[in-house]
Amino acid sequence: MMKNSNSIIEHFHHITENIHEYAKSLQSKGHLVAGYMCTHVPEEILYAAGIIPVRILSSHVSQAMTRSYMHETYCSFSHDCAYQGLTHNYDFLDLIVTSSSCIHMGEAFNVWVRFAGFQGKSFLIPYPHIIHTKPAVAFMVESFAEFKQFLEKFVNKSITDEDMERAIKTYNHTRRLLKQLWEFLRHEDSPITGSEVATVTLASQFMEKQEYNQLLEELIQKLESGPGHRLPGVRLMVSGGACDDLRIFDLIEHLDYSASLIFIDSCTAARYFWFEVPEDRADKLQAIAEGYINRIPCPAKDNVPGSGEKKRFRFIHQFIEGFKPDGVVLLYQRFCSPQPMDIVALKPILDRLGIPSIELELDTTLPRTQFQTQLEAFVEIITGVAP
């Protein structure tokens, strides 16, 4: 039992800064560890097979070597993830998995498989490019069945329905706890800041879930019993693509003006956990497929057939209503195509809601001064227009 909420948050922070060390410690305890490159990978199936899923994230180290493996016009996140493979930082992994997600991350996966020695220990899960449709569920069930079969062969044991149900419940528990944590940010007084919530959420993407749940439960208990603090200044919401660079969230909360981060709509934050898999269903794969199909869609997969609607916008609207931001920071990786394509349609909606927005384009390293100036100018705009 840790002393206070700060020491638990510090523990999570330490793990996010020492992912390899943490993952290797899992192996030393006898776990198999699988790297995954996209949050559409149904982690529950890996977990049910006794394998701990660890998300492959970037290192934020300036590098050029990937340019002779992948075209330079792929996003820096995918380049950085490919770099992790090419520099053999993850050689200890027992397996690497991805689902057919955006083209850029698919290319990073290909680099690992083709050039970084993972050919014999990899699996690509065919996954729909459009979610929120009925035909997609049936397709996912078949795809997940193939993945389960592969894993059974890999671990040399069958994965029972009990294993699956246990995994589903463990993961749902994580999701509920994370939602509870994020709920603190709805209020003007919160015992935790947005950047701390981002840190804790990022840690969930590579920690063993039971260990994580235990720690997170403890943290929430302590936060509930402790005093809240007024979240200072303007309330900023972030919406966009994968961002594992926690320094940007820290920057938002340490501008020369007072500002608080109150929500992050991205696959490294809310989109990772803002859904649940139905429990106690007879068909576990069907349940997982239904859960994943109802996620907040990644912009690369968001196109409701018949209407062309972008369903993610509904969620963004809900988050705006619930968390009441004064402004939205649209954050995406340089060269990403689906995120900026959504912004063209999202901006007029934000304008109609009277919420100012700003675009920040991420790269491998964080242009701190440049972003700080842009964010401070943004806060000036907000304070100028807010009532």
Added chain:
Amino acid sequence: MAYTLKIWGEFKNYQSACYRNYAYASEGLRCMGSTWSPLAPLKGLGEDVLIIGGEPHAASTAGTFPEEGRDDIIAAEIAGLGFHSCSYLKLFVGEVVRDKIAITDGTIKEGYPRPDLIWTTHLCSQHSKWYQEVSRLLGGIPIYAIDMVGGGDAEKDPKIVNYVSNQIEKGIHWLERVTGRDFSDELFIKAVRNEIKVLVLWGNICSLNMHTPAPLDERRLIALFPPAMVDRTTDETVRIYEALLKEVRHMVETGQSVAPDQRYRIVYFGLAHTYGHPEMARILRDAGAEIVASVYTFGTAGNFKGIVNGNWTWDPIDPAWVDELDLSTRRKAITELAKIVLGWPTWQGVRSYWALESMARAMITQYNADGLLLAPSRSCETDFRNGYVGMQRIFKSEIPTVEYDSDQVDVRKMDLPGAKRKTELFVHLMEAHKKGGVR
């Protein structure tokens, strides 16, 4: 002496007529979307269906009206689309923004013709976003995107075929609902057979380039495949491709070619990039080098046997097979259509590095190539840069291989001097390789 194709005029006319009909028709059903969609379902709605497809239209507009194309791209960027987005997409959206349409017969029509519906596909991360944006700009055009899960041998995977078929089936109900028209299975099945036939015929025409001399060069291939992209569902398209196959077979039998000087045979992976492509072709031609096979011209609107026993083959499919296909019910026709569309080579490499490598290896062998030229397109994230840099690593020790950057239709992204230097270097490499100087 270089051979002159007799059928060429009919190809040009077919393409222009399709665009003219779409742009100027006073009645009929205007359908927009990626021509990488199964088109036959649209034809089940009647005999007055007019189609405009994003990629071929953007490519031909840039070719016919380079200045207009540039202005369209800029207009799309001013409207908010990112610099790194697909330039076909931006050119297309730019026309909507500027409220005008330019077509291959050399005319520009003021007032963008509003489509009745959008029928498209989703495979790359931009494809369906493209039409979502067009729909939004035009005030909400009904849009149906079919998720195409590619990768290696998708057309042989029952799970994927079933998934795509189910979507097409639901899509047909959607088409009836949004148009208020009854769907004719008779018209649909006829269009399916035509669509499959044209794709198979084009595969056969391309396969004839395995001969020496290759009867067609890249320039003709680029010019000859658009009718199959623009609208491949009509009796007229079948007729012109059958006539072309006959003519090219005759060329092979008599040893004729449109570009007979073929000291070096090249396999090309890349698009017809509007800016710079003629310059590259000139450098190659001056050295007696011709592109005899390319995944773009062959595989964007052509079908081949694909993966057989774990390896790719560019062997053609017998056109007679199409006549024997059982298309007696709507579902059977949908399934065959899904298989043929999923089988397009350009899609197979998107999610599958091994399919891309296998395709390139087979093309080099079957077309007896002296070099592999790679031209990744800077703003085409799916087909025409995906895996190309890795391919250079793989093939450079086996065959002269050079890669230069290009872009579909955005002149700003074309490094012309660099591309020229690399193409010249490529010619030198092939010469040295042939002399035994380079291993």
